[in-house]
Amino acid sequence: MELLVNLIINGLATGMLIFLLAAGLTLIFGLMDVLNFAHGGLFVWGAYAGIFTYMLTESFIVGIIGAIVTGALLGLLTEKFIITPVYGNHIQQILITLGLMLVLQELIKVVFGPNGVAVKTPSYLAGSWEIGDVIIIKYRLFIIVIGFVIFGIFQYMLKRTKIGLIVRAGVQDKEMAQALGIHIKRVFLYVFMVGAALAALSGMLMAPYSGVIYAEMGMEYAILGFIVVVIGGMGSFSGSLLAAILVGLAGSFMAYYVPVLSLAVNMILMAIVLIFRPQGLFAMRKERTS
Amino acid sequence: MNNKISLRAFAFILLLIIFIILPFVNDSRTLLILLTQIFIFGILAMSYDILLGYTGIVSFGHAMFFGIGAYTTAVMLKQMDHTLLIFVLSIVIGMVLAGFISFLVGLLTLRLKSHFFAMLTLAFSGLFLVLAEKWRSVTYGNDGFTFRAPDLFRDRMTFYFFVLASLVVIFLALYRFVNSPTGRILIAVRENEQRTKSLGFNTLHYKVIASVVAGIVASFAGSLYAVSLRFVNTSVMAMDITLDALLMTIIGGVGTLVGPLLGSAVIEYAQHALSGLARDYPIFERWIIFFGILYILAVIFFPKGIIGSLRLLFWKWRGRLKQRKTTGPLPQEKERFE
Numbered sequence: 001m002e003l004l005v006n007l008i009i010n011g012l013a014t015g016m017l018i019f020l021l022a023a024g025l026t027l028i029f030g031l032m033d034v035l036n037f038a039h040g041g042l043f044v045w046g047a048y049a050g051i052f053t054y055m056l057t058e059s060f061i062v063g064i065i066g067a068i069v070t071g072a073l074l075g076l077l078t079e080k081f082i083i084t085p086v087y088g089n090h091i092q093q094i095l096i097t098l099g100l101m102l103v104l105q106e107l108i109k110v111v112f113g114p115n116g117v118a119v120k121t122p123s124y125l126a127g128s129w130e131i132g133d134v135i136i137i138k139y140r141l142f143i144i145v146i147g148f149v150i151f152g153i154f155q156y157m158l159k160r161t162k163i164g165l166i167v168r169a170g171v172q173d174k175e176m177a178q179a180l181g182i183h184i185k186r187v188f189l190y191v192f193m194v195g196a197a198l199a200a201l202s203g204m205l206m207a208p209y210s211g212v213i214y215a216e217m218g219m220e221y222a223i224l225g226f227i228v229v230v231i232g233g234m235g236s237f238s239g240s241l242l243a244a245i246l247v248g249l250a251g252s253f254m255a256y257y258v259p260v261l262s263l264a265v266n267m268i269l270m271a272i273v274l275i276f277r278p279q280g281l282f283a284m285r286k287e288r289t290s
Numbered sequence: 291m292n293n294k295i296s297l298r299a300f301a302f303i304l305l306l307i308i309f310i311i312l313p314f315v316n317d318s319r320t321l322l323i324l325l326t327q328i329f330i331f332g333i334l335a336m337s338y339d340i341l342l343g344y345t346g347i348v349s350f351g352h353a354m355f356f357g358i359g360a361y362t363t364a365v366m367l368k369q370m371d372h373t374l375l376i377f378v379l380s381i382v383i384g385m386v387l388a389g390f391i392s393f394l395v396g397l398l399t400l401r402l403k404s405h406f407f408a409m410l411t412l413a414f415s416g417l418f419l420v421l422a423e424k425w426r427s428v429t430y431g432n433d434g435f436t437f438r439a440p441d442l443f444r445d446r447m448t449f450y451f452f453v454l455a456s457l458v459v460i461f462l463a464l465y466r467f468v469n470s471p472t473g474r475i476l477i478a479v480r481e482n483e484q485r486t487k488s489l490g491f492n493t494l495h496y497k498v499i500a501s502v503v504a505g506i507v508a509s510f511a512g513s514l515y516a517v518s519l520r521f522v523n524t525s526v527m528a529m530d531i532t533l534d535a536l537l538m539t540i541i542g543g544v545g546t547l548v549g550p551l552l553g554s555a556v557i558e559y560a561q562h563a564l565s566g567l568a569r570d571y572p573i574f575e576r577w578i579i580f581f582g583i584l585y586i587l588a589v590i591f592f593p594k595g596i597i598g599s600l601r602l603l604f605w606k607w608r609g610r611l612k613q614r615k616t617t618g619p620l621p622q623e624k625e626r627f628e
Contacts, residue, residue, distance in 0.1 A: 035405045085590045090404045094348050095540065096589040102533065103582035110576050219529070223416060226409045234405075264420050267413040274410055275398055 015248025016147025024195025030235025040222025041104025046200020071200025233280025359512025434523025
């Protein structure tokens, strides 16, 4: 019993972190038709910037804000200088964002040094609760709560507010939204910044969870993010939550029962989904065929 | 036109003669190793260009085939015997294996759109990397293993000539391939897949052919690479190899065969030079940054690469020359000439 609970909590926590990463990817893809291969770079920059702010100010909250601001700023620069010039050309987008990923990853090593940095959980989130014979690690619960809160906020924004209406209209039909007087380029920019900020937040929250941060973690988690986006369906926000939880749980159960397969299980999951249902499990219907 | 082709062939033969004579003139070991490395990665980059430049598909899994070749050769040379026969056999087996796997993977993935294809190839090559890392009894994981090269290749010079000859053969074969009817259809797929389909070609079929050819050639490059190092570890399967091939192809020029070769020379030489500089200026240890920035700029400003941009310039210049012959200097240039 306690094993089951622990595995589920582990899986959910990992799933939530991947969800935060994938949410930005899926929003950006849904709206702008851009697959951002540099998302992992934003993730790792969020982790480093956030942790260094946290170490300087000794306040975890300030660290989180630092990560989000860094992410949004990098998102702004990326959209302006990297995405805009190649807008509409898929192959160039894939190539250029991958190049940016490389640069961001190496810049981490220049700015913060090539070695990994050990991270401590803030004291009020460290430790665990014991309920009966089930041990629940506080920080994991914290991540799960944050994940659901953010999902709630975004779901509310997307479904109930005017901003969400504009974004959804843009996802459905860019040209029509533009024809109705919406400055779609600006919406692109804001959505990109929000997506980048989410990735940075995910990186920041990941840091105390994994205990150490290093430059290459960006690519590792970005691949998980891609997998989630593919399984959930490109552009589907709630799909990415479900897929992230699925991937998180699959990872944590496999790591316990069949450790050999734990790294491969996600790839296999994605390959199966792509081959049998290339639009993803929870994909929205879209009129455009291209 | 006839005259021009022979001119080009003449240039190639001249270049070839220079490379044949070079080791006798300057027998520096570093130069020889560097050139061998350039040729091997040139083969890899050419195979990548069949996908990226000729068929217009972005694969992030090319290291997988390179790794298959490298491991097949390394494992066979270590576990069986280090003779020339085994070496040749291992190349053939590696190529068959890579061809088979790229056929299967291609059949599964090539029907997908570019984004999905790129991601799925990334996932597949990730899977192979994990496999190589876990299958320690054969691959020794990340630590890798050393092995003895065939006696003939003990001499760096012999190996250099072998690689050079392979490069020439592969170059000519790929040149024939891209100029064959099949190659023409690949270019048609790149330009407009929908229209090619409407013309009655099964584009999936041709894309799979391209991926098999690219996989086989990449595996060959991998075999050579393993012998050149006499050591192999999981880094031959890593993303870096794919990125190198990508960088070389983009910087040299997509859609040409000479471009990737030039790109390979530029990148390998720059890596060599920058790692030398790193001793004095630590910033150059992070040479990937410079490549990354160069690469981003190339994608934005010179999407055709060095060769493509030069070719464009050449055509412009020729067009102007022709026009001048018939109608005199171009109107806007008249003032400059007066």
